Amino acid sequence: MQFLSQNHGCPGWGGEMAGRIRAFDWSQTELGAIEQWSASLHNAVQVLLASPLPMVMLWGRQGFMIYNDAYAEFAGGRHPYLLGCAVELGWPEVAEFNRHVLDVCLAGGTLSYRSKELVLLRNGKPEDVWMDLYYSPVPGDDQAPAGVLAVVVETTEHVLTERARQTAERSYRAVNERIQLALSAGPLLGSFVWDIRTDTLSGDERFARTFNYPPDTPLDALPIEIARQSIHPDDLEEVNQRVELTLRTGTPYSAEYRVRRLGGDYLWVQASGRCEFDASGKPLRFPGVLIDINERKTAEASLLKFTRDLEQRVANEVQARLTAEEQLRQSQKLEAIGGLTGGVAHDFNNLLQVIAGNLHLLARHERDNANVQRRVSASLEAVERGAKLSSQLLAFARRQPLSPAVYNPRRIYDGMGELLQRALGETIQIEVSLPDEPWCIHVDRNQLENALLNLAINARDAMHGEGTIRLIGENIVLDESSCVGKGIPAGDYVRLSVIDRGVGMPPDVLNQVFEPFFTTKTDGQGTGLGLSMVFGFVKQSGGHIEISSSLGEGTRAQMYFPRSLQPEAGEEAQHDLLQLGGQEMILVVEDNEEVRGASVELLEQSGYRTLTAANGDEAMKLLLEGRAVDLIFTDVVMPGLIKSSDLAAWAKVQSPPVPVLFTSGHTRDIISRDHQLSPDTHLLSKPYGPDALTRMVRTVLGR
Structure with a gap:
């Protein structure tokens, strides 16, 4: 048992898990006490502990789990509870997949998966993950397969990165195509030549189209007056001055102005050119090009407007920041109150449920005692006031479970x-x-x-x-x-x-x-x-x-x-629901013994059969053992590895699905998102009475 010693003989056999395996009481499992383990099991565990890869051993038909430090990190919040646990109980959401692995490998086969997509429960919510999985049989001392050695490497980040890379490549190709098209089209609106001696203008087809020349106008004889008339009146004087400067000094010509389009709006253009002179220094020709600068000028106008409004915007931002800081202080106060309220509400409502449940049972046992009925009625009114107070506190802290729908x-x-x-x-x-x-x-x-x-x-x-x-x-x-x-x-x-x-x-x-x-x-x-x-x-x-x-x-x-913008929710028909049960079997999952006892008695008095569990772990064990139930009635907040949301996830994938009714004094967002219940989530808030309980049970069973 070298791997169990305090001073390991080989590197890689250290770490937390060697100590946890040594300290675990294996006599409660099929493996027996650790001193009685077979040589083959010892050797397999030595290999497992020495590996830097996440590895887990599934031993026996139930697949009792033994794993190394890397696998413990992968298991997250389920570690160390997975150690010595049957794999189907430890990972209930993939129980069928793991049963297939055990069947194949214990029959001598091997399995491997590359980037296998699975849905695992993390933080109580289903999450898509991808894994590289390798499964090999581990022989016992008699050389027959006795266990399964699994190498588990999560590749979720790699898969998502590869998908993002492929998306980026597609986007790059699309952008590159658009750039090439833009370059081929270009911002050039045409070229022109002004023959100064004859005062004639010629240009290409794009130039003529920009200045709205009739289609049948010869391109080598474009009337200059038509071009002048197309220039915005406010820009014409500036254009003339720049032309005169170029003719007089030979300075390169550059002017920005607006050209009226056929629709009546204006397009910003930049005209650039130069003047050619003859030997005597007289202006001869004036060639140039026309460039579309409308987008740039539009951006400049927007920037100018932004600059002019900047002072006001800064003032607004300062005010918004002050407001945000005040909201943050309010939010922090709400969060503090909400955290306190949530814990108090859960325990307080559990106490109220115990009181209410026993008061209702007392009233049923003493139907003919007027004094008892009067005192029970007064006590139940106090319970209702306490429940209302708790509900109001949760509402203020924004932690009450809501069931929203679309309404007019x-x-x-x-x-x-x-x-x-x-x-x-x-x-x-x-x-x-x-x-x-x-x-x-x-x-x-x-x-x-x-x-x-x-x-x-x-x-x-x-x-x-x-x-x-x-x-x-x-x-x-x-x-x-x-x-x-x-x-x-x-x-x-x-x-x-x-x-x-x-x-x-x-x-x-x-x-x-x-x-x-x-x-x-x-x-x-x-x-x-x-x-x-x-x-x-x-x-x-x-x-x-x-x-x-x-x-x-x-x-x-x-x-x-x-x-x-969603369609309005339809009116639900109201029916008188049968209050008495029809011998359905209800699994009651509640960690508070007094609440569990009162709930079971109320249900059994209404005609139901009951099965009980003190937490989600016990409930899942009963369900995996094949105990048939018609409804799971579970508290939301309970200790243990398996949460109430895990039970609901398991129930949903059964054939047929098993209905689930939650109950709680405060859900803590375990079955909701931002305290918003989904339409298929049924919640009975504590404290509740027998009528509310039986009515809700019949409603959920009926659906």
Whole structure:
């Protein structure tokens, strides 16, 4: 066991992995204790540890993994958990590929792949990678194949570089062709000769065409007056002066002027030439060429305009930088609050779920006890308030999971009219104004309705419960100057405004309205999270919100959402879903024992059969062992090597696919991108009750 010694006998047998292999408890695997390993296994591991290339040994039918330092670096975050792990469990996303490798090599065959394309899960997300892979059988002491030695060299960077090189070559060839065409065409607009003694002008076809001579005009007898009439009046005097200077002194002629085209616009040209004199010094001939300088003059004009505007642009840039610095400070504050909020929300919502689950179970067990029912109802209301507080904090920190779709604002306003009136009271009048054809927006409808309701309630309170609230939707186009300080790019937007004629706010209050827990209401009348939640939702949706107000004149809150050019989402038909299960088997994956126990009991009371796992590793082991399930109900954030997103990736490629229902108090973007859920991702937020659980389970099973 030379490779296991502290002082290696040969170079290349050192490194971290020798120590990890020595310390690992191999007696729990088919390989047995390390002291009992066969000579062939010892020799193979010696070769593996001495290699600078990433190498991994797959031993036995299950392919227990032993690997070197180079492979540990390739494994990334899965190291050191892969050591001693079955390969199909360690790399579940390519389990079928690795099973084929084991079958072929343990039968005595070899395999090799050049730049093999695979999809591996990295940081919880599928990623395209390319590998050079070489697989060879490793004989046991009886010379029969006992394992597989794999050399794994990632070539992703080489493949992408080669593709980029080929793309660059194609681009170079195209550019070179365009340059050759431009050179062959050239900027030359023609040549001319002015016979000074006879005052006649001759030129080639391109010269005649530039000065708009009729097609039938002889090229050796071009009327000079036609050429003069084509020159821009403002440039004619300068041209005449330069011609006179050349005739008088022999100075080379060069003039830039504009020539009117047939369409009425002007083309910038440069005329260059020289004067030939006879023996007595009298002007004889005036040959020259005409060059197209329109593009250069256009660029010069643009540069001149840029220079004139430079001072203003610098001022704008300075202001933009100050604004950006303020936004950065705000973003850093949000990030700090968001990080704290996320961790608190996950643990807090887990606690609320345990409380809520057991309260619901208690209420079911004591249906006829009025005192128990009353106290359970009061406790559940407190749980709901706690959940709402956690949700508002996540909304402010822009970490709430959203389910956006494309909506027409008219449909949203029509759908919540009755809700608004009921919430605001009969003494409040609501005026809604929308364009005839409002643009669509991509938002989470429920969160947008909550934002509008929050703003409307604030407007009602500012008017002491009486007056008119105006809800206005507008299609607007914002240019770059209008977007300074808003943190959004120029483009098409839908602006949704809530306007009141209430008491208004002074500037010091207005500057703090979006800060969490800031409120002007009396104790018990508000948490100070309403506008904070609206702010976070709008920003998370790629938009901007601003509030303007004056004391005694009222307040105007305006939300900007980017226009969506996608087709509008259709209305989903609402059906009464069957609450009781049909004996489906549900795999419940939850690391919190109390939450797991309450969820299992709620599901079993609803008629489902359950299978449980404390983390993703246990769940994947059950699934790979062939345990059939109808749905995976998994927490999002769990310890262990295999994440909930890995379970979902495995479930998606099964035939038929296994539906997955996620649950969490905070997803941490494990199943979302920028906290935006994809349409095929189903999430049940904690805390949840039995009705919400069974309804969601039936919905996911039904799809």
